[in-house]
Amino acid sequence: MLHPAGRLLNSAACLRRSKWACARASWALLAMLIVSCGLFAQNYSWDARSVGMGGVTTIGQGNLAAELVPPERSYTSIVVPLGLFQVLSNLEVFDPDDPEFDVLRAIDYVGSPFHYSFNRSEKSGNVDFLKNIIDSGFDLDLNTYRGFAPPEHLVAGGLLAPNWGYTFKFHRGAKQSFQGIYVGAGPYISLQTDLRFDPRLISILDSPVDVTVPANTTFFASNNAAQQAAIAVTGGYRAKLAFDSSTSDRDGVYLLFNFNYLIGWRQDTVDLNLLITTDASGLVTAPLQDPLTIDYLNSRSGRGFSTDLGFIVVRNGWEAGVGVNGVANRIDWKDHRNKRFSLTNLTAGVDLVETGLPAPSGTLRRELPEQYVANLGYHTGPWTVRGDWLYELQKLGARAGAEYRVGPVALRGGARYGVKQWNPTGGIGLNLTRRFGIDVGLFGNSTNMEQRRNLAVAVSLRIERGSAE
Secondary structure, eight states: OOOHHHHHHHHHHHHHHHHHHHHHHHHHHHHHHHHHTOOSSGGGOSOHHHHHTTSOSSTTTTOGGGGGSOOSSEEEEEEOOHHHHHHHTTGGGGOTTSTTOOHHHHHHHHHSOSSEETTTTSOSSSSOHHHHHHTTOOOSOGGGGTTOOOOSEEEEEEEEOOOEEEEEEEEEOGGGOEEEEEEEEEEEEEEEEEEEEOHHHHHHHTOSSOOOOOSSOEEEEEEEEEEEEEEEEEEEEEEEEOOTTOSOTTOEEEEEEEEEEEEEEEEEEEEEEEEEEEOTTSOEEOOSSOSEEEEEEEEEEEEEEEEEEEEEEEETTEEEEEEEEEEEEEEEEEEEEEEEEEESOSSSOOOOEEEEOOOOOSOEEEOOOOEEEEEEEEEETTEEEEEEEEEETTEEEEEEEEEEEETTEEEEEEEEEETTEEEEEEEEEEESSSSEEEEEEEEEEOOSTTOOOEEEEEEEEEEEEEOOO
16 A cells, blocks of 8 residues: 555656646647748748848749859848747746646747737637647537637648858859859758648638537547758759859859758657537537547657759849759658557546557658749849749749838838738838948738738848948
């Protein structure tokens, strides 16, 4: 028989494990929903000038050959992080053990932490749909959650792969032409998600008035999300072929090729399945199987490779190029660990239970879709106009923007298309001195899970370093 103190310690340990299971499952859910919102755009840009122009202040974003082209305007941006005041004032929304924990607001804050977003602190609907699921405190009446309108199907992803290294030039020519071998390294982090909600459930949640919930019905929601983190060891070729007739050293043909050897150090896959079942009166009831399961598979050892190609032509103010990233991208992962978080009841206040699952033997191959990029731009006198087009995991994406400079003032506008939604942009820049200015950018921000567009403001300080021409 256990001593009373021993029983107390054992109960406390079980409670801690239960809370950790809940916290880890909550953060797994949060992480994969954050991916759905697209992190790598204006939301994480420190340059308000870029924000105002749709994210295309530099030539061919996404086309890696752009790193070889001297900028037509060189400057440093220092962000004024107005959004951090919103984030730091609401840290409780990130803590699963806090009564104010709010998955939806956490997604919004993490999706755009630096820039000020209007209406971001408002709850979606009257009660937190996701928090009540994790807490097993789900309301019996689905009408309680009206106002929360998730997308029916959303496929999204992103790749963060900065690379630092050096080009050993074995040939140099006139007008800064060269050929060289590149050696470098950097992180290689990918995120993907496939989110689905039952359209019958969405019709209830999106209704402006109470509706009659179908009886004896099971609604579903699912999400499959994956992330890979690796170190890319890169070898490649760089070249600039100058035009003999050109008057600008910036003009020329720029070529880039990368071969990336990928050393994987972490891979996570989260597969969430949710069932909401109603009884004969249309109220939520317990289904025959666990209403919520979150399967979590991870590995800490992998090897793979990918290749990138880029081509840009610069001539008399015109810039045009194409690129392909992630050709034959793959990482083979081994030594997997597998577990499941499950909830036996959505309404009874029970805890998530963590159980081990059989891990796959051998290796599992993870592949990323190739990214195709095209860009076109022109700058002359007071005008700069640029556009990028991308085709990747979430199909077509586009960015376009323009800037007109008159005296110390610059007027900007643009748009960005991604995850099947257009977001307009605009802004203004003011040169306070010849080398110092301030930029303000306005943009539509849809980092919340429902893809609801909010107005956001970016502010940055600009320190000019001169022109390439």
